[in-house]
Amino acid sequence: MKKMNMKELAKELNVSIATVSKALRDSHEISGLTKKKILEMASKLNYTTNPYAGSLRNKKSKTIAVILPEVADSFFSLAINGIQSVAEKKGYHVLIYLSHEKYSNEKSIVGECNSGRVDGVLISISSETTNPDHILKLQKENIPIVFFDRNFEGLNISSVVTNDFESGYLSALHLIKNGCQNPVFLSISSSLGICNKRAEGFRSALIEKKTGRIKNPVIICSGTYQEINSQIKKLLTGKIRPDGIIASVDRLAMSVYLICRETGISIPNELKVAVFSTMETAPILNPPLTTITQPAFEIGRIATELLFKKIEKKAFSVVDENIILPSFLIERTSTAAS
Amino acid sequence: MKKMNMKELAKELNVSIATVSKALRDSHEISGLTKKKILEMASKLNYTTNPYAGSLRNKKSKTIAVILPEVADSFFSLAINGIQSVAEKKGYHVLIYLSHEKYSNEKSIVGECNSGRVDGVLISISSETTNPDHILKLQKENIPIVFFDRNFEGLNISSVVTNDFESGYLSALHLIKNGCQNPVFLSISSSLGICNKRAEGFRSALIEKKTGRIKNPVIICSGTYQEINSQIKKLLTGKIRPDGIIASVDRLAMSVYLICRETGISIPNELKVAVFSTMETAPILNPPLTTITQPAFEIGRIATELLFKKIEKKAFSVVDENIILPSFLIERTSTAAS
DNA sequence: CCTTATTACGAAACCGGTTTCGTAAATAAA
DNA sequence: TTTATTTACGAAACCGGTTTCGTAATAAGG
Secondary structure: OOOOOHHHHHHHHOOOHHHHHHHHOOOOOOOHHHHHHHHHHHHHOOOOOOHHHHHHHHOOOOEEEEEEOOOOOHHHHHHHHHHHHHHHHOOOEEEEEEOOOOHHHHHHHHHHHOOOOOOEEEEOOOOOOOOOHHHHHHHHOOOOEEEEOOOOOOOOOEEEEEOHHHHHHHHHHHHHHOOOOOEEEEEOOOOOHHHHHHHHHHHHHHHHOOOOOOOOOEEEOOOOHHHHHHHHHHHHHOOOOOOEEEEOOHHHHHHHHHHHHHHOOOOOOOOEEEEEOOOOOHHHEOOOOEEEEOOHHHHHHHHHHHHHHHHHOHHHOOOOOEEEEOOEEEOOHHHOOO | OOOOOHHHHHHHHOOOHHHHHHHHOOOOOOOHHHHHHHHHHHHHOOOOOOHHHHHHHHOOOOEEEEEEOOOOOHHHHHHHHHHHHHHHHOOOEEEEEEOOOOHHHHHHHHHHHOOOOOOEEEEOOOOOOOOOHHHHHHHHOOOOEEEEOOOOOOOOOEEEEEOHHHHHHHHHHHHHHOOOOOEEEEEOOOOOHHHHHHHHHHHHHHHHOOOOOOOOOEEEOOOOHHHHHHHHHHHHHOOOOOOEEEEOOHHHHHHHHHHHHHHOOOOOOOOEEEEEOOOOOHHHEOOOOEEEEOOHHHHHHHHHHHHHHHHHOHHHOOOOOEEEEOOEEEOOHHHOOO
């Protein structure tokens, strides 16, 4: 079947293309009767308007890009839901890109966004990203950008993040209060601002409470799944063992749990564990896992609302806003006082 | 800064637009020297080609749509990864749409796809969908479609699914073998083919082994999170209680676990539980949860490869393939023999 | 009845590329 | 040297809409 278009539709009704276009957009220039006839014929002939033709003329794609490191853990799943909920209300389309935590990927994806393909960009930067030039270039081209969760510090760009320093601080206090003498923080990147802030908060609490005999209580866990496992195993079975762990992501806490099970280390008696995570299974783990839970859906939702504020008022160049949403420490058995 | 385009670029170099276009696409019609000059100037002036202009002319969007019910549980996250891995290799863009398990949403989303916006559609249907007309309409417009995971039976459309009947059958046998006399299957929809096939397999095993005193061992759990919880609570504390449960999705198993914890029902002694799920935390739950794990990433990957086969050979109209990938029953403590 | 305003529509430019086709100049074959 | 090819490029149509502007017909005002 040949694809129906406006020209065909206009020919069918003996009117001009302009009239059809206006009728379909409900212009006041077209009489009610004509509109009705055109609408009917359009539906009868299964006409659908080609979105790219309009994009070309109006320089509006009705599309946003979401760039994220991975869609593996539940945080980004929830964030995507928050993003979609707004986009869909606005009639916008959502393109998803994954950087796989690689700077090079992120750079080329961001480059792609600078072409009229999208009207705005939501981005959570990769753990490798230390140079913001690709993002600044996008900004210079006047494309609205909003960071969510993982932002790049020091740029004049809107962001929606959690209270990372404070959460790190409070989680450390929580461990200390419940009896930990040697807590450590497991990070996934030494360059990721969000991790560093959590780690800084954590460190501050240790200093303030004069706790911890380990010189550097912030440990970077990187590499493959296997490498991380063996790194954690070495940590938990080494000479100077921690008695408390704050994991910065799901995966690290899971490694800790698996290794404790394997080596017979008892949680929370020998080791207390908490994690920055939105995982739903935390309450039914063995033992139930204390989480610092980020409002993932809200982060996505609010970031997207911010983005649309910028897209819609582009001409007035909205001031950038940096919104901080609080995470919640949910205490469960894994950090219970011994 | 004004947006750079081909016309500007051509003017800058005193060549025609056609020459610029051909040079950028590395046409043999353009000499090496000219190409070099054009490439250099393009990069110097930060030229990026407008994708929609090309789409319009070539009727190729280099974009696919992925329509899914939710992105909540880990299955779809993994599937998205599989999809992206192929799309990204092909230089394609991925639009994500969520139907939120609503037929009306799915219908309007599918309608959107029929406009040249995308070159192909990957879809996992909503649990409400019983009428395939919207999908058939898309097919009639000659847009390549592939079902993944949740397909609509009886259509002449490619699909990649798991061995649902067999998995249901084997999971029931597993429960029976380990001592269950009254197993039930918790479904989320009475219309979803995938659930029904699992349930059918389950039912077959019960009949074959002459097991189960409950008339209808397939229970539809629907409604809000709260409603499902109370439904399951009633089931587990009622007069005729099951001693084994196969949950068709993550959420149902989680409900079961929470209610067992709340009511003191012991897993696996009083109740054995298994779930169709890809959740990573299954081994560290309390107790470790037996799963029937679908190859989610592979389903996404292979479905996307099938889709591209159809996109690339559209003219020859590739025969539809229905690929069945096996799930794996991973035995853990939650179904251990008592 | 004449003038002005309004209504309803069409012609054509335009968005930013791609592609076909024509052609002058350079090169190769006869 | 003449003819046939090849090379390198430009003019213009085209993709499918949107929008500006012009205009004939009708309505309103004086």
